[in-house]
Amino acid sequence: MEEKGKLNEECGLFGICLPEKKDVMHLSYYALYALQHRGQQAAGIAVATDGAIACRKGKGLTNEVFSKEVLENATEGNMAIAHCLYGRQESDAAENAQPLSTSHLEGRMAIAMNGALTNGKILKEALERQGCLFHTSSDCEIVAYQIIRHRLSEPSLEKAIEKAMDELEGAFSILVMSPTELIAARDPFGFRPLVLGTFEGGCIVASETCALDSIGAGFVRDIRPGEILVMKNGKATSYDGHCGKVPKRLCVFEHIYFARPDSFIDGASVQIARQRAGAFLALEHPVQADVVVGVPDSGIEAAMGYAKQSGIPYGIGFIKNKYIGRTFIAPGQRTREDLVRMKLNPVASTVKGKRVVLVDDSIVRGTTSRIIVKLLREAGAKEVHLMSSAPKFLYPCFYGTDISSSDYLIAYNHTDREMEEIIGVDSIGFLSVENVVKLADNGDRGFCTACFDMKYPTKIHAEVKRCRFDLEPGKEDN
Amino acid sequence: MEEKGKLNEECGLFGICLPEKKDVMHLSYYALYALQHRGQQAAGIAVATDGAIACRKGKGLTNEVFSKEVLENATEGNMAIAHCLYGRQESDAAENAQPLSTSHLEGRMAIAMNGALTNGKILKEALERQGCLFHTSSDCEIVAYQIIRHRLSEPSLEKAIEKAMDELEGAFSILVMSPTELIAARDPFGFRPLVLGTFEGGCIVASETCALDSIGAGFVRDIRPGEILVMKNGKATSYDGHCGKVPKRLCVFEHIYFARPDSFIDGASVQIARQRAGAFLALEHPVQADVVVGVPDSGIEAAMGYAKQSGIPYGIGFIKNKYIGRTFIAPGQRTREDLVRMKLNPVASTVKGKRVVLVDDSIVRGTTSRIIVKLLREAGAKEVHLMSSAPKFLYPCFYGTDISSSDYLIAYNHTDREMEEIIGVDSIGFLSVENVVKLADNGDRGFCTACFDMKYPTKIHAEVKRCRFDLEPGKEDN
């Protein structure tokens, strides 16, 4: 469900570096389709051809930005980087569309980024003090400046990126393309996924493996946290100066919600991680019920995991209207409930007269959950037990997820009993933080759980906190 | 999968008759969204207000035809009829968009239809001999003429429709709207579904119950085969002169493929019918396997039915890219396989190293099946056993399904062994005709199975046969 008060998806990155000229724009376009779930507000592709970089981007889905005419007139190239944007505000989408295509002393550079800096505000102010102008409100432009400034004194772009990474704090995967090379970097904590693939004698980098599959590329390995990978003429060279200095802290929502279930992140299957979330839930919150259903799309796998572990049959509880997209227009005086009803219809033959376990990926504000539960009851469900694949959301995220303040979080403000009453369920269960970190394996392989337990991996500067989240003094622990 | 050589979906109908003026255009628009799976080539809504009928229609999906501006400027009305078109040829979509809005001696009339006449060609020629002009190539215009000609001598529109139904042969559900009444009729065999609902003191008719659910309307009952229902000021009156003279012959593909799984047709749940198809398949074609997967979307429920019956675990085998819609542009030199790969990615964690039962709704040409099987094997499937919820397709359909000639049907031209080889599977299984008629219940409740066994419920005129299907003399049996 795309809605206010839900977690929102994370931008998608794709880059390709081939030894020869190919239709890299078309390949990037296909890959953006596969990564579209990570961001629907804007899309862009920058292509390097014969020493020049051409960039096309705009507001909207891939198919809105890349018309037939644009695609037909695309020139070939041997490198490209592409990006799909999830942005907090619709109004910023046109301005913040990436890649940024800029020129600097040494020529042209295109850059795209996924994530969020925690010291962006501080770096930006320092740059402005030196007379820098900002065209966008995205952290990507800050990263671009940091790199370019180091480029003035460093002998190569990769060295400049290495220096820049000393200053950047937060979650980021970045792709930088000059007319001759393509460089990928993942932040030292590895908050956001980034994988390396192989395609027709060259290299591909992408946020998720599903992008590799979509064009028939082979999977090579995950880019390591802190790694800088320089690709040139289809060959990749790795720089590991920032690797291994801090523990890995992958955002756990990549498994629970962001990534596509057919993707593998840091070696683990997203689908299996989701099923494991359901299985852990069944162990932590056993209930007497007749059917387990999931909220499409990301609750489905967890529901199947719950069903398998509990022995309660799995059923298809809802049909999601696949024609209602981002640009759906809702004329007339419709309530929020009317709109949920349009998008999601309960399957009466599955739930009528039954005690239902309803599994969702997470519960943020609880508003939509309340409506979904109401629909289930109207369709004849006798009992509804709501299970959340994610632990209770208590604290804001500063790493690119759109949870801005505890005030909006139902679990921050209410007890379980209150939540059950507000949402209208017979019982409610959240996955524990102890188990959520085991989703990808049987032990903790390194996840960021700050939104559940406030253990922010990076320093959270006072300036940043202030604008998004008034932490109470006693609670501040890093 | 929308593709050539697959069954195509059937047009959707919606009508609303309220005692007072409301935003009937908006309600129709929402209902078209719920029925969109039945036809994506064109959409239209005709609204009756104060004795006038205004019609808006065009090529494309509901959201392409009804822009924000159109919706905002919509006038209220107390009746509306709406239609979404599945057309055989893209090029006809603009011309054949429905409702038809016409004027005649007694005023204005809007009409929409779902299905196909088997004597359309004959009726059309007779009309032309009397100087009639045709603006479209759709059967709906023929029906309109038949009704209007009777209207000249009959005292009311319903009487004219009753007379017209004496002459119409084939599969049809029709909606006719004058400025003062809305009339729905279902053909005597009941080939296509049509249901009656209730909404704010008035009536609704729709192809499927999911359209009722989408706007929060109540379900009343199915329109009976042969029934004519006259709605005026929100009240419905039934005429049953054509009811019960012939046996019910619902198209079995409504359950297998066309309808949305959350709909109920003639009292039976589509979802359960699909699960039963899977269960029958498990009984008819047992295999030793490790996982059962379905081809999205309509193979999913059958796969779950197969899994449950066989005891083999169900798994999510494919992720379907939900952003690739009707208007997807495929730039560059892509093969059919590349495109399937874009749309449908196998989930390696489900199938790797396993013996897989793959359930699809039907096998028409086998082309896509072959590619899907290849993808499964690339993802590591050790064995693939392909099961079809539909029996073997052997004969053309004359009732609105887009199967034009046996020549294209893989099962008509090949043995099971040949098909296994062509498609690349370890075994293949089709549901039997004996069981397919039991999908909705434990006995045969009246289905058309002509495409499997040539038992056409209506006369198939030589003229019609000739243009679509050269039956061999010996085979002709009705």
Place this chain on the structure above:
Amino acid sequence: MEEKGKLNEECGLFGICLPEKKDVMHLSYYALYALQHRGQQAAGIAVATDGAIACRKGKGLTNEVFSKEVLENATEGNMAIAHCLYGRQESDAAENAQPLSTSHLEGRMAIAMNGALTNGKILKEALERQGCLFHTSSDCEIVAYQIIRHRLSEPSLEKAIEKAMDELEGAFSILVMSPTELIAARDPFGFRPLVLGTFEGGCIVASETCALDSIGAGFVRDIRPGEILVMKNGKATSYDGHCGKVPKRLCVFEHIYFARPDSFIDGASVQIARQRAGAFLALEHPVQADVVVGVPDSGIEAAMGYAKQSGIPYGIGFIKNKYIGRTFIAPGQRTREDLVRMKLNPVASTVKGKRVVLVDDSIVRGTTSRIIVKLLREAGAKEVHLMSSAPKFLYPCFYGTDISSSDYLIAYNHTDREMEEIIGVDSIGFLSVENVVKLADNGDRGFCTACFDMKYPTKIHAEVKRCRFDLEPGKEDN
């Protein structure tokens, strides 16, 4: 000035018949551009290729209906007919776009028409009594039915058209295309222009000669009033059964307003006719003034004629904003005056401190004239003398011009003194009916002047009159 209360432009026709296949759709598209001034509400082209007719039409200007994609995918053909629509109501534009493409007993037929029938209502009712359905509200559909009904008993399409013309009353030029021939006909009074041209061994017919010039075609001659011209394989044959039975009655507004000044109608230059209008005005209404200016676009030539005859210098009085088209959006709270100001800016250097003769093509309601005069005075004009190339509009037109009732006509309701006061001019002058018929030559060559003097060439049936114009009993004279 496109505005309510002004004469509106008349549809444009174009047809091409070549001995070989060519890009006739492209040629028609270019010709529609040249005829666009005759109608901007809809555009359409029907192309005949290999026995089939394909038609594309829609609401809007030529470039809105014919996108790059449509044009690039156009198939070649050896015949085409094209039409641009002026319609009375924006809302009808989509429905009434022409050509109509229909099928009938003998095959397919496309038809397009320019003008209006005076017995349309009567013919339509008779057709409806025989069970005919109407999809549009245009007279063209009535003409199509009349032709097709005769076609059932006549051996050829041309004979059917000849018979149909016996029944059609009013102003009409029509183009009819079957898969094998293209037939043009002009009504016996010759209300609307139609010319024959030659192009690459074939024939062209068009509403105006400027369409011939636009594609480099040669001019052959005007189609005669009442003539039927049959074109086949690029050769034309004339049928003159309806020629010469009634006097020619060309609509005088073709010269004054509708046609493009570079066109020639029935042998006379439109530009010279307009200049003659100005010269006659100077003779009939001499004033003491310093400069003569015209209201763009159609008042310009008349202003130059006035200037030359009077000896008062001609000046460019207004700059018209060429970017404000049919689809101009006027946000905010703008008055009519604000909008005129946007479109038309007086040139102060021409009029400041001067006594100005302002020549316009006609004065219908006087609303815009009042604003234009105000702008001239603000720009410093000392005196303004308003001259109209058309005589006083007193009666409605039934031949396709959009003057529906005397009630709206300033000259019908006011004396010259009153008009001067309302519009705010120092004097006002209208061309006399005696001289308007001499515009194209030194004697009366046959013009319809019914809107000035009520001498309707055809019978005006009571039914028609009633709906548009309540003639007082004593005034009824034909």
Place this chain on the structure above:
Amino acid sequence: MEEKGKLNEECGLFGICLPEKKDVMHLSYYALYALQHRGQQAAGIAVATDGAIACRKGKGLTNEVFSKEVLENATEGNMAIAHCLYGRQESDAAENAQPLSTSHLEGRMAIAMNGALTNGKILKEALERQGCLFHTSSDCEIVAYQIIRHRLSEPSLEKAIEKAMDELEGAFSILVMSPTELIAARDPFGFRPLVLGTFEGGCIVASETCALDSIGAGFVRDIRPGEILVMKNGKATSYDGHCGKVPKRLCVFEHIYFARPDSFIDGASVQIARQRAGAFLALEHPVQADVVVGVPDSGIEAAMGYAKQSGIPYGIGFIKNKYIGRTFIAPGQRTREDLVRMKLNPVASTVKGKRVVLVDDSIVRGTTSRIIVKLLREAGAKEVHLMSSAPKFLYPCFYGTDISSSDYLIAYNHTDREMEEIIGVDSIGFLSVENVVKLADNGDRGFCTACFDMKYPTKIHAEVKRCRFDLEPGKEDN
């Protein structure tokens, strides 16, 4: 005629500063319509409201960028700046659309510019050396950086602009808007026009007076060369530190070609200047002829001036198709001649059998002139004498006009006799440089004539010359 090898039009600027909030976006939109002739590649408006600046811009005409929805949702503001772009390359239009909306240390700033810097390359390189990134290829971004860098040390934006102007060389009018003030500046030579107007208690600045007229604003005065005008709460304060140090050098093409004839530049009527050009031509190049015609649109006034001075009658020689705009699509295999024929039709009644004087604004490559002359001869002209309102183009322009190299200039490469032969005329005449500077008055009021006589007002740096024009060593004189 918009074409390659012709002078192209110059960007348009508009700014408004009111004491209260109004629909400044709508007013800017109307003004852009009036200035649209100065640039059709992109349009943009930035609005300041309550301390925030929102900017909307894009490729295309005003009506393409500002949809109904955008306009309806426009928030009110008390200041706005707007820009329409003429760009050299279509491909840059999206990137170079203005205003630029940027953030810097002190907040937000929007900036728009008209003209071209002659030291842009030098300044840009210096900025890049300090780590600046450039998102566009427009000089406007360079100006923005120069201002912002000074803003770091200067106490106010106006002081920063004053300092920046010390470094900027070339032709420029600029508008800078902070959330609280709007500043306009004109370069010290006054290459490009800029006027001050008054509107509802506030100030307006615009490239031309026609923009003031379009919204009913009053004209106050021209902004002086070198003047900086600071507007705040509707009040303007002037800074004249850069005024009067160098002579005025208005681009003479503003009068001949760029500006709208109803505008006044530095006190002189554009229309009268063009008529004077024609009159001077008649004196310099008298011919025996029967009619004088102008090439629409900018040759018309000059033709009238020639006619008046010579006593030869003026005639309308061409009808320009007003429906063929910037986005006209030309399908099929059309020659350049076909396209000119579509756009421009000679009026045979004006030129047939006559000796014609043809007046055009300028002759750059001669390609279009040749076709126009051919059309005139086909329409029956006996002789054609071609007159150019502009002197012979010999040298490239570095101030924003799109004449990049002498190589393309027919007059640089050919004698008059050769040109007559190439273009196909009986004689050719160019206005002399002596007279062109007198267009706006009887003496030289200060024009840049560098493209005729190489007297560049500013230094032309070697770097700039090299990229656009290889001056031969001996010719280099500044």
